Amino acid sequence: MAGVEITALSVKALREKTGAGMMECKKALTEAQGDEEKAIEILRKQGLASAKKKEGRVAAEGIVGSYIHMGGKVGVLVEVNCETDFVARGEVFQQFVKDIAMHVCAAEPQYVSKEEVPAEVLEKERTFVREQASTDEKNKNKPEAVIEKIVEGRMAKFYSEVCLLEQQFIKDNEITVNSLLQQMVSKIGENIRIRRFVRFKMGEGLEKKKDDFASEVAAALK
Secondary structure, X not given: XXXXXXXXXXXXXXXXXXXXXXXXXXXXXXXXXXXXXXXXXXXXXXXXXXOOXXXXXXXXXXXXXXXXXXXXXXXXXXXEXXXXXXXXXXXXXXXXXXXXXXXXXXXXXXXXXXXXXXXHHHHHHHHHHHHHHHHOHHHOOOOHHHHHHHHHHHHHHHHHHHEHHHOEEOOEEXXXXXXXXXXXXXXXXXXXXXEXXXXXXXXXXXXXXOOOHHHHHHHHHO
């Protein structure tokens, strides 16, 4: 069977949609017998479908994803950025954003990263854990250097409780959210950034009982 003629216009159109190079687009279209959708899938599998990166490029595209817990008890909005609208519209990226929103609902982080924790909050927590470590009978005769290591260990636990990127991912406790993020960067081939989130709980401050949302969300995932 004779090969399908690949025109310059079809190559240009594919390049604009994927950000891949001209030669990669032409090869993909040739392999796909001119079928643009198949060519896009070929480029995705080859890791060439992201726009050509430039040093210092800003991840200004992306989506705002949401998750509403069963019964409308909790709602989450999360903004996740990537480099191109092509990736933002992809199923893989959108599923990642949904997973992050569900995680925020269940794990209740207060900040995205360690860098976002206010200095006064850190100082207050550090003072508290240092006092705890110093007054603990088990540490009575330990040198200051050892006490400081204990403090740093407890601060790491604090970060893992309040910072999204440091938390264990609710769908896989073997990895952190940051590890999941890095996996997505490698898979998609673009810079990805979890920029911000907000979590609303119905009647917050007025509730009479504390619900175990982590268990409920985990059950919903099964």
